[in-house]
Amino acid sequence: EIQLLESGGGLVQPGGSLRLSCAVSGFNFRSYAMSWVRQAPGRGLEWVAGLNGGGDTTYYGESLEGRFIISRDNLKNTLFLQMSSLRVEDAAIYYCVKNQVSVVDAFDFWGQGTVVSVSA
Amino acid sequence: QSVLTQPPSVSAAPGQRVTISCSGSNSNIGRSYVSWYQQFPGTVPKLIISDDRNRPSGTPYRFSGSKSGTSATLGITGLQTGDEASYYCATWDFSLNAVVFGGGTKLTVL
Numbered sequence: 375e376i377q378l379l380e381s382g383g384g385l386v387q388p389g390g391s392l393r394l395s396c397a398v399s400g401f402n403f404r405s406y407a408m409s410w411v412r413q414a415p416g417r418g419l420e421w422v423a424g425l426n427g428g429g430d431t432t433y434y435g436e437s438l439e440g441r442f443i444i445s446r447d448n449l450k451n452t453l454f455l456q457m458s459s460l461r462v463e464d465a466a467i468y469y470c471v472k473n474q475v476s477v478v479d480a481f482d483f484w485g486q487g488t489v490v491s492v493s494a
Numbered sequence: 495q496s497v498l499t500q501p502p503s504v505s506a507a508p509g510q511r512v513t514i515s516c517s518g519s520n521s522n523i524g525r526s527y528v529s530w531y532q533q534f535p536g537t538v539p540k541l542i543i544s545d546d547r548n549r550p551s552g553t554p555y556r557f558s559g560s561k562s563g564t565s566a567t568l569g570i571t572g573l574q575t576g577d578e579a580s581y582y583c584a585t586w587d588f589s590l591n592a593v594v595f596g597g598g599t600k601l602t603v604l
Contacts, residue, residue, distance in 0.1 A: 409593065411539075418496070419531070419539060419582050421593035433591055469538065477593075478586035480529035480544035487538065 376400035376483045378470045383488030390460050390492075396453040396470030396485055404428070404448040407473035409481065410455045412466040412490075422468070423455065424477040433477060457490070465492045497522060498583055498596035505602040510573050514599045516566040516583030522594055526586040528566040530559055533598075534579045542581075543568060575603050 382394040394410070409424035423444035425432045432444050443456040453470055468488050471481040499517040506512040516528065530543035541550055543559035546566065558569045566583055583596040 418580075418598040419533075419584070419595045421584070421595060424593065433593075435592055436590060474544060478526060480527070480541055480584070481531070481539075482541050482544070482550065484538045484540070 378485035380470045380485045380488035383490045385491040391458040394455040398451050403451040407477040408453045409471050411469045411471050414466040460492045462492050496597040497594035500596035500599045503600045507604050511571045514568040516596050518564050521589035522585050522587040524564040528585045530568045531582045532579050573603050578603050
């Protein structure tokens with residue numbers, strides 16, 4: 375059974391940093407691209423970032439302006455999202471998602487999400 | 495403003511058929527596969543259509559996907575009250591080098 379379990383969310387002040395983690399199991403992690411997708415309260419889905427199976431090719435959403443870094447540890451089957459210079463508008467549920475194969479493919483499995491709140 | 499355009503809402507009666515459109519451009523839908531996601535309030539989105547028209551295991555045959563040029567469509571036949579949810583289209587955009595989502599469509603089954 376494929377499982378994706380996010381952690382690391384919480385309340386942070388504007389300008390602060392957070393590191394999200396996603397522990398996965400049930401599939402050959404290194405063979406699949408992974409992404410982060412977020413959803414602000416009452417809003418739609420927004421893709422944040424993605425990377426290939428090897429972790430050496432990364433892609434980011436336009437709105438991030440270089441503040442986030444996606445990475446993975448294929449030995450520990452874990453995906454990460456390092457978020458810095460956080461803004462109020464970054465508050466959202468952050469979902470860890472598995473791509474069907476590559477980063478251009480559909481998201482076939484989703485984690486339950488971790489909540490990030492940004493407030494003074 | 496989303497790169498992909500969906501109607502904010504659609505509605506139809508139980509048993510009827512409804513379509514949800516997703517309009518893009520030659521840099522995204524015109525060049526890449528479209529996927530569709532279903533999300534009930536307070537729950538995690540679920541993939542229901544991949545690669546324009548493929549139904550993953552567990553997606554009822556009542557759901558179908560199609561694409562023509564720079565537009566994609568999700569069709570749902572034999573509507574049920576349990577289909578009430580928000581539906582999102584997504585695809586890769588080769589100009590942005592990013593995944594783009596539609597703004598989402600809320601389906602109401604009257």
